[in-house]
Amino acid sequence: xxxxxxxxxxxxQVPYFADLDEAGLARxxxxxxxxxxxxxxxxxxxxxxxxxxxxxRSGRLRIFKVSxxxxxxxxxxxxxxxTFNEVPNFDGGTNPATAEALEPTTLYLLPKKDLLSIVxxxxxxxxxxxxxxxxxxxxxxxxxxxxxxxNVTSRVAKILLAQVQRAGVDADVRPPRLTQQxxxxxxxxxxxxxxxALKALEQQGVIRVERGRVVVVSxxxxxxxx
Amino acid sequence: xxxxxxxxGQCLPTIDVELCTGCGDCVELCHAGALALMGGKAALESxxxxxxxxxxxxxxxxxxxxxxxxxxxxxGLLPKS
Numbered sequence: 253x254x255x256x257x258x259x260x261x262x263x264x265q266v267p268y269f270a271d272l273d274e275a276g277l278a279r280x281x282x283x284x285x286x287x288x289x290x291x292x293x294x295x296x297x298x299x300x301x302x303x304x305x306x307x308x309r310s311g312r313l314r315i316f317k318v319s320x321x322x323x324x325x326x327x328x329x330x331x332x333x334x335t336f337n338e339v340p341n342f343d344g345g346t347n348p349a350t351a352e353a354l355e356p357t358t359l360y361l362l363p364k365k366d367l368l369s370i371v372x373x374x375x376x377x378x379x380x381x382x383x384x385x386x387x388x389x390x391x392x393x394x395x396x397x398x399x400x401x402x403n404v405t406s407r408v409a410k411i412l413l414a415q416v417q418r419a420g421v422d423a424d425v426r427p428p429r430l431t432q433q434x435x436x437x438x439x440x441x442x443x444x445x446x447x448x449a450l451k452a453l454e455q456q457g458v459i460r461v462e463r464g465r466v467v468v469v470s471x472x473x474x475x476x477x478x
Numbered sequence: 479x480x481x482x483x484x485x486x487g488q489c490l491p492t493i494d495v496e497l498c499t500g501c502g503d504c505v506e507l508c509h510a511g512a513l514a515l516m517g518g519k520a521a522l523e524s525x526x527x528x529x530x531x532x533x534x535x536x537x538x539x540x541x542x543x544x545x546x547x548x549x550x551x552x553x554g555l556l557p558k559s
Binding site: 323467 | 488489496497529530532535536539540541544545546547548549550551552
């Protein structure tokens with residue numbers, strides 16, 4: 253039995269294309285443009301025109317924004333099977349960030365006109381994209397609700413409670429590991445604010461912060477804070 | 479999955495050398511003196527001095543330093559759903 257081409261193996265990892273059969277994947281594959289970048293090479297600049305959707309075949313890139321003062325903030329690091337630059341394909345805007353290769357990287361570019369054509373001709377892809385975008389929208393709606401109605405300490409408490417409740421339900425689930433930066437992204441705040449929130453929860457005796465561990469001392473009181 | 483570094487069973491910050499630009503902000507910030515620039519990149523020169531305050535993670539603009547925390551319940555307790 254022939255192995256699926258490497259490109260189809262990568263495409264299968266992309267949620268938008270996961271429900272396609274082999275024929276459908278082949279139709280996507282024939283529209284892909286393969287591009288290679290050495291470490292440090294810029295794939296596209298923030299504010300530039302959108303070329304299409306990118307899929308990482310191999311390597312890693314950082315996606316970052318630069319402030320007016322020249323300070324950089326990394327938004328994500330994309331690895332094999334991940335996609336980036338979806339949004340400007342659909343809203344007609346410019347690239348929202350800059351993408352730069354962290355190591356020798358091979359990308360598949362699905363040009364914008366081909367992506368839009370595929371969305372029209374492959375309902376499976378259209379539904380999958382809507383599902384993913386809806387999930388993002390739901391997440392952002394929940395974040396807006398949290399930002400509007402909960403203070404930071406309450407939002408951090410909610411994150412911690414969700415983590416331990418998930419682990420409590422399934423004994424096979426390893427205790428989750430979160431960085432304060434990840435908690436900050438989930439809570440819609442800055443990392444140092446999360447640090448202060450954890451200290452506040454510790455002072456209340458609800459949690460105990462140890463080296464590499466946050467121990468929930470009182471789940472009931474944590475739930476009350478949420 | 480968030481990577482984890484250990485020394486004698488103790489958690490340590492992980493530093494992604496591909497993301498590190500060698501700016502030195504973390505080295506300057508580290509009150510324990512555990513970090514240094516080695517070969518132009520940040521590294522844990524004295525890991526035994528690190529107290530895992532996780533401030534280095536916050537100062538790094540590149541997201542190169544990670545200090546993950548395991549979230550667990552005190553032994554013997556089970557949170558209600």
